[in-house]
Amino acid sequence: MVAPKLVGIAGSFNRPSKTYALVQHVAELASSHYAFESKIYDLHDVGPSLGTSLWRKDLDDQARRVIDDIVSADALIIGSPTYKGSYPGLFKHLIDLIDPHELRAKPIIITATGGGDRHALMVEHQLRPLFGFFMSHTLPTAVYASDRDFTDYKVSSEPLSKRIDEVIGELATFFPGATALLAAAE
Numbered sequence: 001m002v003a004p005k006l007v008g009i010a011g012s013f014n015r016p017s018k019t020y021a022l023v024q025h026v027a028e029l030a031s032s033h034y035a036f037e038s039k040i041y042d043l044h045d046v047g048p049s050l051g052t053s054l055w056r057k058d059l060d061d062q063a064r065r066v067i068d069d070i071v072s073a074d075a076l077i078i079g080s081p082t083y084k085g086s087y088p089g090l091f092k093h094l095i096d097l098i099d100p101h102e103l104r105a106k107p108i109i110i111t112a113t114g115g116g117d118r119h120a121l122m123v124e125h126q127l128r129p130l131f132g133f134f135m136s137h138t139l140p141t142a143v144y145a146s147d148r149d150f151t152d153y154k155v156s157s158e159p160l161s162k163r164i165d166e167v168i169g170e171l172a173t174f175f176p177g178a179t180a181l182l183a184a185a186e
């Protein structure tokens with residue numbers, strides 16, 4: 001059996017990054033439930049050609065590989081830091097280089113981090129409409145985490161963990177064969 005592919009993209013340059021830590025945490029949990037093969041990228045992995053490319057054909061191989069991986073994934077975890085109440089411009093530019101049909105009907109877990117709770121609804125007001133344009137299946141529970149949900153760049157809050165569990169459960173609709181895959185892997 002071929003394992004379904006999960007790709008996470010953290011729209012941050014920071015290393016270490018809370019957004020990357022959150023995406024990684026969600027990916028690990030999702031993989032243990034659904035036997036995904038997962039891969040996670042941040043904007044460093046995409047590399048410098050992103051900022052100078054207006055079209056996908058202008059990207060270097062490194063950046064093109066990341067986009068190829070995103071569009072060929074069976075499910076995505078999108079993670080964005082909050083910048084001025086929204087997602088960073090360069091993260092949006094990465095998404096701008098994807099054709100609308102390439103994310104159509106793809107299940108997407110929406111996650112974001114911010115310094116505080118004031119902009120928690122950016123997951124609903126910014127990220128969800130962005131993937132609405134692509135007609136993706138954004139999962140009902142969006143996950144927003146602030147500084148106090150992390151300890152040493154690890155998810156450490158119970159309310160956040162509960163929310164993550166909810167969205168992991170929502171993936172079941174898309175991967176009904178996961179139990180068989182997990183059994184085969186044991």
Ligand SMILES: Cc1cc2nc3c(=O)[nH]c(=O)nc-3n(C[C@H](O)[C@H](O)[C@H](O)COP(=O)(O)O)c2cc1C
Nearest residue numbers: 012014017018019081082083084085113114115116
């Ligand atoms: C340019 C900039 C703008 C920011 N704007 C906001 C904001 O509007 N609201 C907020 O809650 N946090 C804001 N932050 C804080 C970041 O969203 C927060 O530290 C985030 O968790 C960083 O993620 P990272 O560690 O993955 O880079 C801003 C940070 C930067 C650098």
